[in-house]
Amino acid sequence: MDKTVLKFGGSNLRRRSDLSTILEVIRMYNEPLVIVVSALNGVTNSLINAVKNIRTLDVDGFLSHLYSTYHDFLGEEFTPLKERVYQIRNMLIGTQLIGEVPDFVHDYVVSHGERCSSLLLTEYLNKMGLNFEEALPEQFGLVTDGKFNGASVDLTISERNLKGYFKEDRNYVVPGFYGMYENKVTILGRGGSDYSATCIAYCIDAKRVDLYKDVSGFMTSDPKIVPGVKSVEKLNYDEAAELSYFGAKILHHAAVDPVRKKKIPLYVYNIYSFTSLENPDTIISSDAFVTESIVKSISFTDDVAIIQFKGSNVGRVPGILGFIASTLGNEGVNIKSVVTAQTSINVLISSHDVERCQRITSQMKIAEVEDICYKTGISLIAAVGDGILKRHGVAARIFSAVSKQCVNVEMISAGASDVTTYFIVNSEDREKALKAIHEEFFGGDVFERH
Incomplete structure (x- = not known):
């Protein structure tokens, strides 16, 4: 299909005026669109908190407040939207009665913000003279593997469903973040609307995917930690996937794979500094290229721990x-x-899995393992760039820069990916390490000199 898939996230839906900003962007396109939308900013967190506190939740008070959020956004009464908001009422009350939240209820409730947003945006766009229709995953058949709270899309089945549902010349608004398995909602994980957009693009053979954010694409590092970061203008699929996997929050970790399979380009725009479709902040495509610095970006995650299985021969005993x-x-x-x-x-x-793993490993009986210990309070830092394993001296520059800041590297790994070298440091040293590598490869004096 000659369609473009657009995705607007919750960061693009903070206030009523954001609707007019989205409208301006949409009017720049001259082809049929599929718009994937997230929940309004803050709504998903409110729904998660409602589920967590279900036993004491004032259900009607909560839903009244939720509807007022959407009412204020739209600026007028819209009965279908109020009915949509209250669709979860009986489910919340029933969950209160049993005193626990089944997985299928959790995913249905937590994804409710997206279903409300898609109806709101469809109404707004049509009121502004455009012609859009809402399409829900339960209608067009975005099928997942059935794993609650972190599902993967079954692209084979979904492609057949979507090609039979979406019409070539029509415009659609779709709620992101979830799919269906045996008539039950399964969410795709936080940030899953990116993944929804790329899966839909795969299924309908879209010509491109445009993601609208509140930041200027991928950056050379986290701007909240490292001063003087720059936008990364181009990444190949592997680089973008590795950066997302190792902590870059701009893109869902699974979003690259569907578009990579069909070589569909992915464009990232900052909606608040957007000037034209010809000037994306980051382009992600199959084009591989090596920059002079080799390293294109440095990512990190604090969501990591190490289980060490120690024994004199554990590394060479098969099985x-x-x-x-x-x-x-x-x-x-x-x-x-x-x-x-x-x-x-x-x-x-x-x-987050440490306690669960401690229970599991306490039951393991492995003759060659003499001790099992856990390392926490650590951070994983990944330097990403095409050619990083082929150009001599890159690793030396990384670890020399870190060493100069007296940062101890606890573990190093290279070779698992052609575009990534990663290492582990204590979390208290993470900021120094990021700044040191960024200064080495991208310049700028990021440390206070005395």
Whole structure:
């Protein structure tokens, strides 16, 4: 289809005036559109808190306040929107009665902000003289693998469904963040509307995906930590995927894969400094290129911990790593990475999974493992750029810069990806390490000199 997929996130929906900004952007397009929309800013957090505090929640008071948020945004009474908001009332009351929140209820309620936003935006755009219709994932069949609170889209089934639903010459507004499995809502994880947009683009063979944010695309590092960062104008799919996986919050970690499969370009715009469609802040495509500095961006995540399985021969005894991985995987634990040595197998996990993993590993019986210990309070820093493993001296520059700031590197890994080198430091040293690498590769005096 000759369609473009646009995505507007919650950061683009903070106040009523943002609707007119979105309208101005949409009017610049001359082809049929599919617009994927997130919940209004703050609404998803309100829904999550409502679910967490379900036993004491004033259901009618909560829904009244939620509707007033949408009413104020639209600026007038809109009965279908009020009815949409109150669709979760019986579910919330029923959940209160049983005193616990089933997974399917959690995902349905938490995704409700997107369904309300899609109806609001459809009404607004049509009122402004455009011609859009709302399309819900439960209508067009965006099918997932059924995993609650972090589902993946089944692209094969969904492609067949979407191509049979979407019409070539029509415009649609779609709620992001969730799909369906056996008539139950399954959310795609925080930031999942990016993933919704790229999955829809894959399924309808869109010509491009345009993501509108409140920041100027991918940056050379986190601007909240490192001064003097710059926008990264171009990334290939691997680079964007690695940056997202290792903590860059601008893009959902799974969003690149669908567009990579069909080589659909991805454009990122800052809606608040937007000038024209010809000037995106970052372009993500299949084009591979090596910059003079090699490193294009430095990302980090604090959501990491290490499980160390220690023993004199654990690294070379067949089957140990497989047993560890399958045991953790069967319990739903995602392994971020593994680094092995003769005397240690180091498994990187989310810091949120530490307590669960401690219970799991306490039951493990592995003869060769003499001790199991956990490292927390650490950060993973990733330097990303095409050619990083091929150009001599890049790694030396990274670790020399870090060493000059007296930062101890606890673990290093390279080779798992052709475009990434990552390492582990204590969280208290994370800021110094980021600034040191950024100064080395992008210049600027980011440290106070005495």
